[in-house]
Amino acid sequence: MSxxxxxxxxxxxxxxxxxxxxxxxxxxSACAPPAYTVRPSAAPPPPPPSVEIYFYPTxxxxxxxxxxxxxxxxxxxxxxxGFDPGQAQLAPHQRVEVVPTTPPGADTAAGAVTGxxxxxxxxxxxxxxxxxxxxxxxxxxxxxxSDQAKQEQAxxxxxxxxxxxxxxYARLDRQARDYRRAMTACLEGRGYTxx
Numbered sequence: 143m144s145x146x147x148x149x150x151x152x153x154x155x156x157x158x159x160x161x162x163x164x165x166x167x168x169x170x171s172a173c174a175p176p177a178y179t180v181r182p183s184a185a186p187p188p189p190p191p192s193v194e195i196y197f198y199p200t201x202x203x204x205x206x207x208x209x210x211x212x213x214x215x216x217x218x219x220x221x222x223x224g225f226d227p228g229q230a231q232l233a234p235h236q237r238v239e240v241v242p243t244t245p246p247g248a249d250t251a252a253g254a255v256t257g258x259x260x261x262x263x264x265x266x267x268x269x270x271x272x273x274x275x276x277x278x279x280x281x282x283x284x285x286x287x288s289d290q291a292k293q294e295q296a297x298x299x300x301x302x303x304x305x306x307x308x309x310x311y312a313r314l315d316r317q318a319r320d321y322r323r324a325m326t327a328c329l330e331g332r333g334y335t336x337x
Contacts, residue, residue: 215328257281
């Protein structure tokens with residue numbers, strides 16, 4: 143008997159089974175639905191829809207009369223359309239970015255480590271090294287698949303938020319066009335030329 147064999151630790155079959163079951167439970171916990179963080183987007187929002195209206199007096203209205211007419215038409219157009227150009231932008235907190243709570247590659251690394259431990263435990267007494275390598279490769283492959291699935295799911299959720307945001311901007315643009323039409327009608331009715 144060599145000196146090295148005296149230091150070898152013998153793991154009873156029951157303890158090995160409990161350890162394998164515990165590690166298998168740990169691996170299966172990685173299969174739980176991933177959690178995502180929805181955080182404000184760092185990207186600047188697109189500019190608000192244009193509501194600029196240029197009008198010119200045709201009946202000799204004074205500067206004070208022009209301002210009064212512009213303000214009264216503004217109030218009327220807001221009431222008619224429900225659109226206030228001063229509030230036309232989406233607030234920054236309404237723009238979101240969806241990211242998995244774990245960074246990319248975390249499941250790959252965890253799978254490789256866990257696979258190496260399980261492979262070492264399940265291998266024969268003389269094959270710990272090859273069992274560890276085989277387990278690490280298999281665990282890394284499972285972890286990489288989990289990482290990819292999390293990234294794809296985050297991408298699908300982000301597309302959903304992006305579609306909602308695009309819908310909100312399209313609604314704002316429609317309201318801005320309605321507002322411009324209302325302002326034009328009001329100002330023309332008061333004797334101005336609108337461009």
